[in-house]
Amino acid sequence: xxxxxxxxxxxxxxxxxxxxxxxxxxxxxxxxxxxxxxxxxxxxxxxxxxxxxxxxxxxxxxxxxxxxxxxxxxxxxxxxxxxxxxxxxxxxxxxxxxxxxxxxxxxxxxxxxxxxxxxxxxxxxxxxxxxxxxxxxxxxxxxxxxxxxxxxxxxxxxxxxxxxxxxxxxxxxxxxxxxxxxxxxxxxxxxxxxxxxxxxxxxxxxxxxxxxxxxxxxxxxxxxxxxxxxxxxxxxxxxxxxxxxxxxxxxxxxxxxxxxxxxxxxxxxxxxxxxxxxxxxxxxxxxxxxxxxxxxxxxxxxxxxxxxxxxxxxxxxxxxxxxx
Numbered sequence: 010x011x012x013x014x015x016x017x018x019x020x021x022x023x024x025x026x027x028x029x030x031x032x033x034x035x036x037x038x039x040x041x042x043x044x045x046x047x048x049x050x051x052x053x054x055x056x057x058x059x060x061x062x063x064x065x066x067x068x069x070x071x072x073x074x075x076x077x078x079x080x081x082x083x084x085x086x087x088x089x090x091x092x093x094x095x096x097x098x099x100x101x102x103x104x105x106x107x108x109x110x111x112x113x114x115x116x117x118x119x120x121x122x123x124x125x126x127x128x129x130x131x132x133x134x135x136x137x138x139x140x141x142x143x144x145x146x147x148x149x150x151x152x153x154x155x156x157x158x159x160x161x162x163x164x165x166x167x168x169x170x171x172x173x174x175x176x177x178x179x180x181x182x183x184x185x186x187x188x189x190x191x192x193x194x195x196x197x198x199x200x201x202x203x204x205x206x207x208x209x210x211x212x213x214x215x216x217x218x219x220x221x222x223x224x225x226x227x228x229x230x231x232x233x234x235x236x237x238x239x240x241x242x243x244x245x246x247x248x249x250x251x252x253x254x255x256x257x258x259x260x261x262x263x264x265x266x267x268x269x270x271x272x273x274x275x276x277x278x279x280x281x282x283x284x285x286x287x288x289x290x291x292x293x294x295x296x297x298x299x300x301x302x303x304x305x306x307x308x309x310x311x312x313x314x315x316x317x318x319x320x321x322x323x324x325x326x327x328x329x330x331x332x333x
Contacts, residue, residue, distance in 0.1 A: 048333050049318045056310025063303030070296035072281050073196055073289060082148035084271075088279045090196045090289065093146035095187050101140055105182040106166040111142035112155050112187040112284070114162070120178040130181055141272070142187070144195055152202075153195060153284070154274035160185065161285040161292060187286065194285045194292060198276025212257075216250045 078090045095111050103113040117134040139156045162185040171179045187193065220227060230246040231238060238246070275282040285292045319325035 045321060045330075045333055046318065049314045049321065049331060052331075053311055053314035053318065056307045056312075056314065059303050059307030059310065061307075063300050063307055066296055066300035066303060069281050069283075070293055070300060072279070073283075073293055073296070076196070078289065080148040081144070081146050081151045084151070084199050086199050086201065088197070088276065088281070089199045089273065090194070091144060091146070091151065091273065092192070092194050092289070093144040095189060095191045095193050096143040096145050096150070097189050098142050098152070099140055101138055101142075103166070103184050103186055104136075105168065106184055106186075108166070108184075108186060108188070110138075110186040110188045111191075112140075112160070113138050114160055114185045116183045118181045118183070120180070133180075144193060144273070151199070152272040154272055155284060157275035158197070158282045158284045160187075161283060161287070161295065162187065163286055187284070191286060194287065194289055195273055195283070196289075197273045197282040198279060199271060199273045200276075202270055202272055212254050213251060216254060217247065220246060220250060 072088070073090065076088060076090050078092060079085070081091060081093065084091065097111045101110055101113070102108065103110055104115055105117075114137040115135065116132060118130040119133045120128055121131050123129040137155070137160070139154075141152050141154045143150050144153050164183060165186040166184040167181065169179050169181045171177055227238060227246070230242050230249070232242060232245075233239075283292065287295075314331065316325060316329060317331040320330045
């Protein structure tokens with residue numbers, strides 16, 4: 010079971026990069042007491058960032074725990090949790106494995122030397138699909154827009170290739186998929202794709218702009234035949250166009266398919282949006298582990314390096330300092 014710890018890894022990498030940059034500017038062997046303050050401060054800041062990440066994960070966990078799971082047919086607008094089977098809306102193929110799917114995420118890494126004969130993997134490319142797909146349960150079907158989702162998925166594919174001969178570095182390709190028929194848990198914001206009132210306003214504005222540039226039709230509203238459109242005459246024209254737009258919208262039209270009229274995705278108010286290949290219970294347990302690790306690690310870093318800073322400044326007598 011894979012933990013989605015990209016936020017935590019990013020913080021750790023940023024702190025390591027910052028320490029490495031300081032080491033290049035002021036090597037530890039020649040650093041004075043002032044520079045050691047910067048090392049302690051940067052590490053403490055990294056711990057604080059881990060604490061923030063931990064609280065974000067903890068909030069996400071509580072959001073999932075506090076919202077009951079809904080059926081698609083009766084789901085209300087706003088934040089909701091759904092469970093169902095993935096169904097394709099359009100043909101999609103994973104870029105490196107060639108597997109047909111409804112969603113994919115991929116990572117390309119290149120092997121590099123890490124000093125003293127060691128090797129490590131460096132990310133050179135990453136990406137994910139943005140094409141929508143359907144989620145189906147026994148009561149109905151809803152459209153899923155995966156853009157901006159935290160996709161918590163088990164690894165689906167990994168392949169290591171050596172490009173350019175035996176002396177070249179290797180590349181590692183990793184993919185995570187959602188395939189047709191796969192069971193999913195989705196937590197996000199449900200909204201209607203069509204906003205009738207907004208569509209009416211847009212259509213009205215377009216019609217009025219067209220009317221202003223159509224002298225022949227505009228002349229029909231010149232009731233006093235003075236060659237000018239007065240404020241009252243323009244008001245009559247606006248009301249006539251409004252009636253025209255309203256009649257068009259209430260006229261019988263082919264109804265959109267229900268599954269294409271409502272969508273779940275990332276909201277603007279509540280930004281939590283998760284697509285997972287496991288149950289809500291399993292996902293909450295996963296978030297508990299991530300939040301606990303981030304909070305414990307962040308608290309430990311803040312405590313240790315704050316004590317070191319205070320001791321180094323002489324504000325904590327007998328305090329322990331980090332031996333950089």
